[in-house]
Amino acid sequence: MAVFILVLVAVFVLCICSALLRWNEVRYRKKGLPPGTMGWPVFGETTEFLKQGPNFMKNQRARYGSFFKSHILGCPTIVSMDPELNRYILMNEAKGLVPGYPRSMLDILGKCNIAAVHGSTHKYMRGALLALISPTIIRDQLLPKIDDFMRSHLNNWDNHIINIQEKTKEMALLSSLKQIAGIESCSISQPFMAEFFKLVLGTLSLPIDLPGTNYRRGFQARKNIVSMLTQLIDERRASKETHEDMLGCLMRSDENRYKLTDEEIIDQIITILYSGYETVSTTSMMAVKYLHDHPRALQELRKEHLAIRERKRPEDPIDCNDLKSMRFTRAVIFETSRLATIVNGVLRKTTQDMELNGFVIPKGWRIYVYTREINYDPFLYPEPLTFNPWRWMDKSLECQNNLLIFGGGTRQCPGKELGIAEISTFLHYFITRYRWEEIGGDKLMKFPRVEAPNGLHIRVSSY
Structure with a gap:
């Protein structure tokens, strides 16, 4: 009897689940929408997407083509x-497409952050940001700070086992903080770092505002x-001292054509820290990993940097001419x-019903411009799963239309060259000072973020 009841319950549950799935599919079966599946009510296919990652995307593309509907990330x-369609979407924000980032990200980064605004406000905020990281500013103000920080950060690693993931995370955040707040960054760095990691x-969590959730924290x-x-900011205003750093520039409203409120200044600072943190830290960690696994690339890179050191005294810093000469370093970055795919894609949202690729996309739907697979296209990158920095020595590859590693359109990463300068300087001091070997056993995850869940540990010795 008990077995019979269990069977009945199981059949009943299966019927309910089947009915819910069917109801959700019918609910989104609007005329003009592309093919695809919508999964469960509320949750959609988010679990499968996060669990299967790139395989989920490949399977859906095999069934429905390169343009399909789903219900992921809460909508x-x-x-x-x-x-080609991805490039069109990124280049045509003014035609009914605006940023469509998850609520958790927008709530935590602030309503004035550059990813949340669009139109004239975005243009103004982007202009304010670009004024902080112009080529002249990088050369005269930021690069000296980066060089000084990297020398210090990489000091005393000899004969130590270090978690390179942890070190590059600290490096990316503290280097940016020094560029923003100058000498005062030292006094706030530790409490700031603890809060920033939370x-x-x-930003990468479901927006569930309950005690103990990552969103609440x-x-x-x-x-x-x-x-x-x-x-x-208040202390600086009270002291009336002039500071040659990003915060000082944002606060000098009399000299700055971009006049921001304190709220906008703070959101701008958080944006700078957040946008550079993930890309710089993860790219630096993965460069160390790939160079370890490819000795020929490491030998070529070290040759380039030792040649730079031979032209300098030990105390001489890296300058802009040195950066320009780092052609192979740029290729490695x-x-x-490309190979690690630090960013899988970007989100846009429709502000009106619009036609794309022959389909009608309803107002308020998100469009996930999934760029990951472009990085592994064998027509663009022969032997795409091979780490081959030499392919980038042909500068024309950087100019190709389908290069979306740093985004595209009006929202291409404004800090691209600054990030390259930071990673290049880190690699310069790391490979000219040290050799290293992996301890082994550390697992790497590539989706939804590139990370080593238990760290990436290496044994460092002097070069």
Whole structure:
């Protein structure tokens, strides 16, 4: 009897599940939408997407083509895996497409952050950001700070086992903080770093505002960071001292054509820290990993940097001419970004019903411009799964239309060259000072983020 009841319950549950799946599919079966599946009510196919990652995308593309519908990341979404269409979407923000990032990210990064705004506001905020990282500013103000920081950060690694993931995370955040707040960054770096790591986890979580959730912790971390930055701004105003750093530039409204409120200044700072942190830290870690696994590339890179050191005294810093001469270094950074795929794609949202690729996309739907597979296209990159920095020595590859490693259109990463300068300087001091070997056993994950869950440990010795 008990077995019979269990069977009945199981059949009943299966019928309910089948009915829910059927109801959700019918609910989104609007005329003009592309093919695809929508999964469960509320949750959609998010679990399968996060669990299977790239395989989920490949399977859906095999069934429905390169343009299909789904329900991921909390909302109905159109996934585009077509290179030409992706480029069109990124280049035509003014035609009814705006950023469509998850609520958790927008809540925690702030309503004035550059990813949340669009139109004239985005143009203004982007202009304010570009004024902080112009080629002249990088050469005269930021590069000396980066060089000084990297020398210090990489000091005393000899004969130590280090977690290179942890070190590059600290490097990316603290280097940016020094560029933003100058000498004052030292006094706030440790409490700031603890809160910032919580903030990052919060942006990548479901927006569930309950005690103990990453979203709640991330949102509270934002409040604490805002409090620290507000205090720093107030102290600077009270002292009336001039500071040659990013915060000083943002605060000089009389000299700056971009006049921002304190709220906008703080959101701009958080944006700078957040956008550079993930890309710089992860690219640096993965470059160390790939160079370890490919001795010939490491030998070529070391040759380039030792030649730079031979032209200098030990105390001489890296300058812009040195950066320009790092052609193979730049190739290593591009190839690392391509092969590791630090960013899988970008999200847009429709502001009106619009036609794309012969289909009608309803207002309010998100479009996931999935760029990951472009990085492994054998027509663009022969032997795409091979780490081959030499392919980037042909500068024309950087100019190809389908290169979306750093985004595209009006939202191409504004800090691209600054990030390359930071990673190049890190690699310069790392490979000219040290040799290293992996301890072994550390697992790497490539989706939804590139990370080593248990760290990436290496044994370092002097070169």
